[in-house]
Amino acid sequence: MLLNRIRSWAAQGLRAGAGFLQEQGCGCLLCGRRTGGRDSTAAFHSFNGWYRDLLPQHRRPVYGIFQSISNKLCRDCLVLIPWLTDIRCGVCGRGIACPDCNRRSRPAFLYNRSAVQYDSTMRDWLALYKYRGLERLEPLLAEMLYLPYYELSRLAAGSGTVSPGCEPWDLITYVPVSGERAQERGFNQAERLAAVLGGRFNLPVQALLVRTRHSGKQSLKTRRERMIDMHSLFAPDEAGWAAWEEQYHQRINPAGKRYKDNQSGDRSIYSSVRILLVDDIYTTGSTIQACSEVLTQRSQSACEIYSLTWSRS
Amino acid sequence: MKAVVYAVRLKNVWEAGAAVDMDVVIRYYLDELFREQVRAESRDGDEGALAAAAKDMMIWDEPLPLGIALAAAKRFDRLTGGRGTGETLGRGDSHRRCIERGRDFEVCMKKTFSGAGLSAEQVLKRSVLEAGLEGEPLRMASGSGGRPPGSSCGGRVRRIRPGSTGGTGGTHRASATAGEARALAAAAQTAAAALQGRALLGSEAHALLGAAGAECPAAAGWSGVLQLAALLGRLRLCSAIARDEVRRWPGARPRRRLRCLRCGSGEAKMRSTPCAACGRVCACCEACILLGRSRECELLIIGSGQRSLGMPAAWQFPAPNRLGQHSEEFTAARQAPAHERIRRWKLSPAQAEAAGAALAFIEQPVTRSPTSQAAQRLSSCWAEQVSSGPAESTFRSLLRSLSLRWTKANNYQHKFLLWAVTGAGKTEMIFPLVESAAARGGQVLIATPRRDVVLELDPRIRKAFPDLSVVTLYGGSPQRWERGTITLATTHQLMRFREAFDLVIIDELDAFPYHGDPILHFAAEHAAASEGRCILLSATPPALLQRAATSGRLQHARVPVRFHRHPLPVPVQLRVPPAAEILRQKQVPAGLKKVLLASVSRGAQVFVFVQRINLCEPIAALLRTFCPADLKVGCTSSQDEERADKVNRFRSGELRVLVTTTILERGVTIPRSDVFILDADSRLFDEAALVQMSGRAGRSADDPAGRVYYCSSIPSRAQRQAVRHIRVMNRMAAAKGYIIQSGEGSGG
Incomplete structure (x- = not known):
């Protein structure tokens, strides 16, 4: 009897210990299998495209991101990611030549860059996160967003040098969701991604837009419907703008001289404001276009808007 | 919210x-x-x-x-x-x-x-x-x-x-x-009736009420309807994740832990995130997230478990075993003695005996444990003295928790294990049980861990009980919000029920994912009504249940013989090097080749089980090299998209040899088949898996003596246990006289 009891205790203890070790080794976020670690480097050629266009000082963090992602996914899931490194359309960062960008008469944003090509796997992942609410995927998706972020930083900096810790952005903002959607879903995926990005690169994240009405899911509409639907869908968020303007003017002393500030690097404060607009998916660009128009209209100084999206369809 | x-x-x-x-x-x-x-x-x-x-x-x-x-x-x-x-x-x-x-x-x-x-x-x-x-x-x-x-x-x-x-x-x-x-009041009554025995999140409840045909009053909305039903005491509205207080011992400071009320997971499965719906950081349960997100600020609606009015007349009377007395209405329905009713289903003697034992178990009145009886008596006399009040309710809840703890300690009293060998005809044995419970006005649940088993069972149940309403539930089922007398469901679907069924039958309880998943156990536990009965079906029960059964704590019946009354094929040990070694040498050992060709030439279809998915294809290629050209060799695994198609081709006999992993260890019945298990000493094959794989052979009456080969260099402990398991079952069947004598068998 007693022996039995002791034996069962020992078994419980062992099980608890084993469970603890397993937690440390953590499985794939999607399928729960063992993660690949270094083993998976060979199977992962498409990632290497990210190294190609980057400035030398950005290569080290990109390697770190690769390590971090491959610790979160198993080998099989890792190779499924269709990285968008082979860019044909310089404006919207698409993998194929893009009629939408040519058709757009007055683009309100400069560039868009996305991390992945939107395919059925990526759709499933995004659905798991957005609709099912599997929030453990959030760090993974945000980390995937770091890569086009570096790319976009390079574009924004132009010929100027970009060193880590001296980012070329004034602030990050995101595409809002309607109040009903936020109630139903519990979070705004774009806001979450922007928040992680802001935390990582030490940039201010500010809500500058509100959605004026509850429109249906964009994914169920055609391009033309989307264009019509987008009309006056977004409005500036006055509280957010006020907070941002106050913050912005704090950087300028009353005499109008340049305040020493390592956030804006060596850029003049009189140059236009650079805004990074974050969203989860770029399909026709109508959402980004509508948001950018509102931002441009509302902004008192000139502003350049860059869009960073997780996937490009 | x-x-x-x-x-x-x-x-x-x-x-x-x-x-x-x-x-x-x-x-x-x-x-x-x-x-x-x-x-x-x-x-x-x-x-x-x-x-x-x-x-x-x-x-x-x-x-x-x-x-x-x-x-x-x-x-x-x-x-x-x-x-x-x-x-x-x-x-x-x-x-x-x-x-x-x-x-x-x-x-x-x-x-x-x-x-x-x-x-x-x-x-x-x-x-x-x-x-x-x-x-x-x-x-x-x-x-x-x-x-x-x-x-x-x-x-x-x-x-x-x-x-x-x-x-x-x-x-x-x-x-x-x-x-x-x-x-509004009418809508509340219909809503309460529709949500009875359910545990649903807010959005699911809205969908259910919409499907049930309740109309939503424009003024109040669904939340008003649910609120009124809750005020009338017909529903409970709670948050899907709540903090419960656990005292380690009486008088200790209570520890407050988050717990998901739908799946029962504790804090280890929770993730706290800022939530836009309630404006604070609130916890979300990741264990049951695939059935919709359960959050701290999400509404969980738990319908009353008891039978109440507004339901068809047959449901108003609890089944006799729930009251401990037989009312007049039911004696008419169950006039026939047990053996008469069992005979209707044409069971073999072994099946009939086990079914009879199970039938007696579900029809006998509940024997309450003395502690819970005492607790009930105490609480009732307390209720007489004090009309009502919070102090009384706390006392009563204390008593309830005490009696709950007691029933938890011997929680086998409402369970019954039907331990039937592979191919014993378990499904036929549950028919009389279902019939009995349905005749007494109860609701029956048949749950299995696997979706394909549910789909396979569905037509058989509908054919056996044409006049009863059958609802089949699985992920994406069209009958999602319906209720019927018989419910067929995957075990995940049970999370949407709470105290709803008088008879719960769990098939293949040792199969993945039910085995070893606490949330599915929680769901199955709570799907049964407070005095409902639970029948567990398995060929290879987990060790815990085996011990409980042999020590007498868990009532059980064994069916040691197949329905065709021939003994189980006993596995034969073959000395063969590991599969990886065979592949390296690119040559199948002569002994294995000989028996394999013998099996093929006697006209049997061959299962070859390997331990890993990546071995399937190379082994199949190797087998093709020496098999006759007209012999089709296929392979499949869980990662194969054409799995269903290949299994069908194997069933139809087009494929003669199928190399596969443990995914086909159960559920596939081939009339004339032999089984080869490569790397049988692998750690991935435990006793239960080996017994199940051996159970693929000799399933039909035409070919009762299928062949089973365990191929390994040295027999492992699990292998010896599996062989002993099969021998014990055969011996038991022989002792009870269930086995047809060989002369008789060959004559017929």
Whole structure:
């Protein structure tokens, strides 16, 4: 009897210990299998495209991101990611030549860059996160967003040098969701991604837009419907703008001289404001276009808007 | 989701609650016109008794996240109950008392805030940490324009006196509101009936009510309907994740732990994230996320488990085993003795004996444990002495928890294990049980872990019981919101039921994913009604159950022989090097080749089990090299998209040899088949897996002596155990005389 009891205790203890070790080794976020670690480097050629266009000082963090992602996914899931490194359309960062960008008469944003090509796997992942609410995927998706972020930083900096810790952005903002959607879903995926990005690169994240009405899911509409639907869908968020303007003017002393500030690097404060607009998916660009128009209209100084999206369809 | 905390004074006791629709609550307690309509609507149901009209009422006018609101209400009840002032409150100086009470209420609200960590500074700090910002707190729902979550404790207590609402307006308006109230009450009754025995999240409940044909009153909405049903005591509204208090020993400080009320997971599976719906950081359960997200601020609706009116007449009477006495109605339905009813299903002697034992088990009255009997007696006599009050309710809950703990200690008393060998015909054995429970007006659940088994079982059950309503539930099932007498479901679907079934049959309980998944066990445990019975079916029960069965704690019946009454094929040990070695040498050992060709030439189809998915294809290629050209060799695994197609081709006999992993260890029946297990000493093959794989051979009466080969260099412990298991079953069958004598068999 007693022996039995002791034996069962020992078994419980062992099980608890084993469970603890397993937690440390953590499985794939999607399928729960063992993660690949270094083993998976060979199977992962498409990632290497990210190294190609980057400035030398950005290569080290990109390697770190690769390590971090491959610790979160198993080998099989890792190779499924269709990285968008082979860019044909310089404006919207698409993998194929893009009629939408040519058709757009007055683009309100400069560039868009996305991390992945939107395919059925990526759709499933995004659905798991957005609709099912599997929030453990959030760090993974945000980390995937770091890569086009570096790319976009390079574009924004132009010929100027970009060193880590001296980012070329004034602030990050995101595409809002309607109040009903936020109630139903519990979070705004774009806001979450922007928040992680802001935390990582030490940039201010500010809500500058509100959605004026509850429109249906964009994914169920055609391009033309989307264009019509987008009309006056977004409005500036006055509280957010006020907070941002106050913050912005704090950087300028009353005499109008340049305040020493390592956030804006060596850029003049009189140059236009650079805004990074974050969203989860770029399909026709109508959402980004509508948001950018509102931002441009509302902004008192000139502003350049860059869009960073997780996937490009 | 947010809720409003309120407290009402009924006669002389204060009671608190959290309302998802405050308007309905106020009208229910204070508006006499509304109460009349509700009473009229629930007259035909005897237990739809209204609570007494409130003498006084107060609300906290700030809507709070649901979990916090419920905790506040609970704390209020404990605070008022703990001091024993509940009874004396109504006498004489009620005014002063109520002021006192009012202060108490505020104190309790304040305590809730400090308990949930919702002071402004803390939230601010947390937001800063999360957003990586300084100064400006994270704004949650962009576009809602609300305040930052830190400043959410700006509410105050508001008093509502009887007579201050209602009674205004002309007769026209009064009649309009009366009609509206009537409609609301009717909708509440239908909703309560439809949600009976269910545990659903808010959105699921809306879908169910929509499908059940209840119409949503425009004025109140679904939340009003659910609120009224909850006030009438027909539903429970709770937050999907709640903090429960666990005392390690009596008198210890309670530890507050988060627990998912739907799947029973603890804090290890929770993830706390900022939530736009309630404006604070709230926990979300990741264990059951694929059935919809259960959150701290999400509404979970638990229907009443008991039978109540508004249901078909047959359901109103509990099954006899639930009352411990047989009422007149049922003697007519079950006049025939057990063996008569079993004979109808044409079972073999071994099957009939086991089915008879199970039938006797589900029909016998419940034997209550002495402790729970004593607890019930105590609580009933206490209820006589004290009319009602919070102190009494706490005492009663203490007794309930005591008796619960006792039943947990010997939780096998409502379970029965049917331990039947592979190919014994388990499905046929459950037919008489289903028939018996259905005849007594009970509801039956047949659950298996696998979806394809559910789909396979569906036509058989429908054919066996053509006049009963059968509902089949699995992920994406079209019958998702229906209820029937017989419910066929995958074990995951059980999470949507609570105390709903009188008879629960769990098939293949040792199969993945049911085995070793605590949330599915929780779901199965709670799907049975409080006195319902549970039948467990398995060929290879887990060691825990085997021990319980052999020691007598768990009632069980064994079926040691197949339906065709031939013994199980005993596995033969073959000395063969590991599969990896065979592949390296690119040559199948001569011994293995000989028996394999012998099997093929006798016309059998061959299962070749390997331990890993990546071995399937190379082994199949190797087998193709020496097999005759017209012999088709296929391979499949869980990662194969054409799996269903290949299995069908194997079933039809087009493929003669199938190389596969343990995914086909159960559920596939091939009339004439032999089994080869490569790497049988692998650690991935435990005793249960080996017995199941061996059970693929010799399943039909035409070819009862299939061949089973364990190919390994040295027999492992699991292999020896599996062989012993099969031998023990054969010996037992022979001892009971179930096995057909060989002369008889060959003659027939």
